[in-house]
Each structure stands twice: as structure tokens, then as C-alpha cells.
Amino acid sequence: MINLCFNIVNMDHLTAQQRHKNMAAIHSKDTKPEMIVRKGLWSRGFRYRLNYKRLPGHPDLVLRKYRTCIFVNGCFWHGHLVALPQMSDGRSKMEDVIENSSCCKIPKTNREFWVAKIRRNQERDKEEQRKLAAMGWHCITVWECELKPSKREATLDSLAFSLNHLFLQDRKRVKMYQQVDENAGMLRAAETVESFNSKK
Numbered sequence: 001m002i003n004l005c006f007n008i009v010n011m012d013h014l015t016a017q018q019r020h021k022n023m024a025a026i027h028s029k030d031t032k033p034e035m036i037v038r039k040g041l042w043s044r045g046f047r048y049r050l051n052y053k054r055l056p057g058h059p060d061l062v063l064r065k066y067r068t069c070i071f072v073n074g075c076f077w078h079g080h081l082v083a084l085p086q087m088s089d090g091r092s093k094m095e096d097v098i099e100n101s102s103c104c105k106i107p108k109t110n111r112e113f114w115v116a117k118i119r120r121n122q123e124r125d126k127e128e129q130r131k132l133a134a135m136g137w138h139c140i141t142v143w144e145c146e147l148k149p150s151k152r153e154a155t156l157d158s159l160a161f162s163l164n165h166l167f168l169q170d171r172k173r174v175k176m177y178q179q180v181d182e183n184a185g186m187l188r189a190a191e192t193v194e195s196f197n198s199k200k
């Protein structure tokens, strides 16, 4: 992970070919952050499906029982904590409007390209999660920087806690609906008895 961030920070010093190779490696499936989340959840007793193609955004992990999709996002590609405002305030230099975060620094060369790419990714992420929410799925994003060794266990623990919390919340909601249904059923039964009695 630390290596990954290091590569991104130093990308300006790489040749185009090296950069391409680096990016391809970082962007490949079964990346290390994803493996950490998989192993962490598995060892905590959670079971999941991987890269579920039928759902918008092909979530990295899908936990049906918890009605939850998990995305493990690279901080650079998905622009973690980086503000990419549109340049509509009269300032002409892109450097003036970008606020890098500690885990996502936009390379100085080809800046327009990277900004456009990362912004597109951010917008796509939002749109996919909106679709999933409309389908009744919870979405959790785990960021690569939250998985570095010093934070890893705490992140995985809180992920497990969130999943259990969501599960209980959903069950409570289902119970509430059942209760409302039962009450409505009882009311209907009472009305039937009443109308039967009034006809006698």
C-alpha cells in the first residue's frame, strides 16, 4: 500500500511507458487492498460474492444476507478526499482550483487528463451507488488508505460492526412492516365482524 502511494507521488518522474505499466498494475483486478478486505471479512465469518456483474458498478464484494455492496477503492483512481471543482470562477490555472488530499495527488504532467479521468470516476461512483440504493442495497466504500497496516484491523473491525448494524436495522424494519401488516389485518377482521353483526 505504501509502495502504491509512493508510486503515485513519484509518477512525474517516470517515463510514459513506465507510468502506463504502473497504472495497469494498480488498476488490475484482485488488487492487494481488495484481498485484505476479503481475507479480513472471511476471517470474521462473513461470506460474499465477488465482482457481482448483475449489479450496477460490479461491486467488489456483495453480501446478500446483509443486503450490502462493498467497493474497495483506490485513493488515486477514485479521487479520495480530493476536491475537483469546475473552473468556473474565473481562475485560469488548474493548479489553483485543485486541492490534493494526502492520498490522492494529481500528477503535474497531463494534469487536465488526470483531472477529467478522476472526476469521471467520482461521478460514476456516485451514480452507481445511487442506483444500488434505489434497488434497496446498502453501499460501503473502503478506501485503500484505510487499509494500510497501522489502520487495517480497526478498519476491518468497523466494517464488520457496520455490516452487523445494517443487518439488525433491516430486521427491525421488516418486523415493523410485519407489525403494521398484522395490525391492518386485525382491523380488517374487526371491520368484517362489525359489518356481519350490523347485518344481523
Ligand SMILES: [Zn+2]
Pocket (backbone or CB within 6 Å): 075, 080, 103, 104, 143, 144, 145, 146
Ligand atoms: Zn485515501
